Amino acid sequence: MQKTKKVSLFLILFISIFTKALAGGTTYFGIEIIGDVEFIVQVSGALEVIEAKAPQEFSLIKQYIGRIRQGERDEMDAHNIPLTLTLNDTTVFYSSTWCAGSIAHDAYHSKLHNDYKESHGEPVPDNAWTMLAAEKKSLKYQIEVMRKINAPPEEIKEAELIDLTKLSAREVIYSGIDIIGDEKFIAQVSKALGVVEALSPQDFSFIKRYIGKIEQSERSGMVSDDIPPKFKLADRTAFHSVTWCAGSIAHDAYHSKLYDDYKKVHGAPGHDSNWTLQKEEKECLKY
Numbered sequence: 001m002q003k004t005k006k007v008s009l010f011l012i013l014f015i016s017i018f019t020k021a022l023a024g025g026t027t028y029f030g031i032e033i034i035g036d037v038e039f040i041v042q043v044s045g046a047l048e049v050i051e052a053k054a055p056q057e058f059s060l061i062k063q064y065i066g067r068i069r070q071g072e073r074d075e076m077d078a079h080n081i082p083l084t085l086t087l088n089d090t091t092v093f094y095s096s097t098w099c100a101g102s103i104a105h106d107a108y109h110s111k112l113h114n115d116y117k118e119s120h121g122e123p124v125p126d127n128a129w130t131m132l133a134a135e136k137k138s139l140k141y142q143i144e145v146m147r148k149i150n151a152p153p154e155e156i157k158e159a160e161l162i163d164l165t166k167l168s169a170r171e172v173i174y175s176g177i178d179i180i181g182d183e184k185f186i187a188q189v190s191k192a193l194g195v196v197e198a199l200s201p202q203d204f205s206f207i208k209r210y211i212g213k214i215e216q217s218e219r220s221g222m223v224s225d226d227i228p229p230k231f232k233l234a235d236r237t238a239f240h241s242v243t244w245c246a247g248s249i250a251h252d253a254y255h256s257k258l259y260d261d262y263k264k265v266h267g268a269p270g271h272d273s274n275w276t277l278q279k280e281e282k283e284c285l286k287y
């Protein structure tokens with residue numbers, strides 16, 4: 001078994017290197033693989049393992065993924081034709097079995113998307129295929145496949161320990177502000193922005209002007225030189241209370257403004273925290 005695999009991997013490598021036409025892309029049992037040669041070899045190898053040891057799962061994957069391409073981050077595009085899975089190098093080169101498990105995982109997401117579409121039509125709501133419940137199902141499927149292909153026990157354990165809240169991280173745009181994080185985080189931040197928008201539209205446009213993105217992070221802080229300016233928000237701050245969260249966003253929007261103002265004149269960031277006190281007071285009083 002092992003020997004056959006090596007031979008065919010070598011063959012793919014050989015073909016990829018010596019046939020210019022194949023450089024950049026190849027097709028494995030109907031699944032298009034697009035990337036550099038190492039990527040193509042690794043992904044084909046993973047598919048080959050699934051096909052050999054879990055043929056039933058391989059047909060499911062083939063049905064719900066038409067293309068696997070190398071990219072910045074892991075992402076299943078269930079709207080694209082063909083259904084396209086983007087995988088990043090960290091996932092792919094972690095190991096062949098890990099790569100296989102990840103493909104199975106996203107094939108399952110794609111299946112959930114398709115199942116909903118067939119029974120209810122479009123649009124397919126996020127919670128039908130990408131949010132927490134869907135993550136649970138996809139991860140379960142990933143682990144099943146990993147077991148079938150004899151992935152090392154420590155890898156299976158690692159998959160079992162995956163933090164589903166992080167996996168279900170996603171992006172929502174609230175009135176032009178991009179919010180990235182898990183469901184709870186997005187709900188909390190949207191609520192906070194909603195409070196500001198309802199009570200003080202002027203402050204809300206101020207925030208919008210100086211913060212373009214709010215991302216769930218380990219620590220809070222403003223990344224003002226990002227485009228758009230990004231506010232990294234820690235759970236402790238976000239979940240302290242809705243008003244506290246709103247105050248922190250306002251506070252850092254002001255930092256962002258100062259940074260911007262100062263940069264225009266001096267080319268370096270400034271600092272002030274007066275505004276946040278007024279702001280938080282205002283929010284708390286109104287609440």
Ligand SMILES: [Zn+2]
Pocket residue numbers: 105109135138167
């Ligand atoms: Zn997932």
